[in-house]
Amino acid sequence: xxxxxTIVELIVSxxxxxxxxxxxxxxxxNLKNLYTNSVLKTEIVNIQSIISNExxxxxxxxxxxxxxxxxxxxNFTYLDGSSDNLVVNTDTIEFGNYKTTIPDEYYIKNQSINxxxxxxxxxxxxxxxxxxxxxxxxxxxxxxxYEIRVVYQFNSNNYDLxxxxx
Numbered sequence: 001x002x003x004x005x006t007i008v009e010l011i012v013s014x015x016x017x018x019x020x021x022x023x024x025x026x027x028x029x030n031l032k033n034l035y036t037n038s039v040l041k042t043e044i045v046n047i048q049s050i051i052s053n054e055x056x057x058x059x060x061x062x063x064x065x066x067x068x069x070x071x072x073x074x075n076f077t078y079l080d081g082s083s084d085n086l087v088v089n090t091d092t093i094e095f096g097n098y099k100t101t102i103p104d105e106y107y108i109k110n111q112s113i114n115x116x117x118x119x120x121x122x123x124x125x126x127x128x129x130x131x132x133x134x135x136x137x138x139x140x141x142x143x144x145x146y147e148i149r150v151v152y153q154f155n156s157n158n159y160d161l162x163x164x165x166x
Contacts, residue, residue: 040103044136044146047093047100054098055132055150058084063130063152064159066113072166074113088134088166093148105139111166117156126153130161 005013062079069075069085077083087094088111091102102108111134118127134148154161 040105040138041146043103044106047102048136048146048148050098051093051095051100051134051148052150054095055086058096059150059152062159063154063161066130066161066164068164072111074164074166086132093134102136106136107139108134108136110135113164113166115161115163123155123157126155128156128161129153 058076058078061082063076064079065077067075067077070087072088074086075083076086084096085094088108090107090109093100093102093108112131113133114131116129116131118129130152132148132150132152136146136148138144
């Protein structure tokens, strides 16, 4: 009796080994993609938080005027005479001294700024809101968006802010 493996046994054992290697490779690739996506999402959430905080800090001052300052640019003038520009492009956001670039897989579109007046006209209470919306989309998943949204309340009896757009 001869000792060793037949060709059929070798082919079967190599085939089983290759199937196991392919499944393990798929698992490793999926885990890598999952890790990369979670890092990108974390980065977007951090950008959201920082920009929102920067805008909210500045909006603690009273806004007296809003103007367009170019394409994708809005200028906010405050009661103390200072001002800040909000500049939004497809891949960058800038407010005041802070500027950030959106990661490669993401982009910005359909940003808006709206002013709504309520029916209450008490001259001592806030009766209007200004809403800034900056949606950030992922190239791979169009339905998935992260939105920078800032709401500012003001009294239109004191400061009549005009409607502007990006």
